[in-house]
Amino acid sequence: DVKVTQSSRYLVKRTGEKVFLECVQDMDHENMFWYRQDPGLGLRLIYFSYDVKMKEKGDIPEGYSVSREKKERFSLILESASTNQTSMYLCASIQADTQYFGPGTRLTVL
Amino acid sequence: QKEVEQDPGPLSVPEGAIVSLNCTYSNSAFQYFMWYRQYSRKGPELLMYTYSSGNKEDGRFTAQVDKSSKYISLFIRDSQPSDSATYLCAMSVAGTSYGKLTFGQGTILTVHP
Secondary structure (H helix, E strand, O other), X not given: OOOXXXXXXXXXXXXXXXXXXXXXXXXXXXXXXXXXXXXXXXXXXXXXXXXXXOOEEOOOOOOEEEEEEEOOEEEEEEOOOOHHHOEEEEXXXXXXXXXXXXXXXXXXXX | OOXXXXXXXXXXXXXXXXXXXXXXXXXXXEEEEEEEEEOOOXXXXXXXXXXXXXXXXXXXXXXXXXXXXXXXXXXXXXXXXXXXXXXXXXXXXXXXXXOOOEEOOOEXXXXXX
């Protein structure tokens, strides 16, 4: 019954490292999203994609980029990780009222 | 001021109680309204999805939208310990992807036996 998977549950990286977070969905959805979740701030949209090779900035794209080479896979890239990017990262695959979030990746940047 | 305001709680109720969770919003363009449940160390799970104003019922859950007041509610009847989780409201404008959502902070709910 796998719907959305994320490559890691927990990740620890050092400041300045390049970090890749992978998300895969098996529902053939066109729309995929990356959110981060922080206490007191809720979920905030980083980037989203409506189709292969398409991407659009969300509300907080600074310091992030994304890649969508295949329909089922949407990657979030931290070009040079910083401590303020320590957070829970959630990927979502959404088509109308069919919505699934992945289990999240807890990233700690030291 | 945030576009979507949600009291973070925490809210603690006895088993069997009726729970009322609420969100207010400021953007009158919001047309789609959602409630998610998130268990500890899990991703959010869609509970209720409504369009525009009105009520929607699904089992023990009822979602209400009052666009004139910019206020949405989620009611949980006969609450169970398994309902203990964080509840997130979210909304989006019409014409955009349903996933481009604006979330409230989330309300932490504990239902004790």
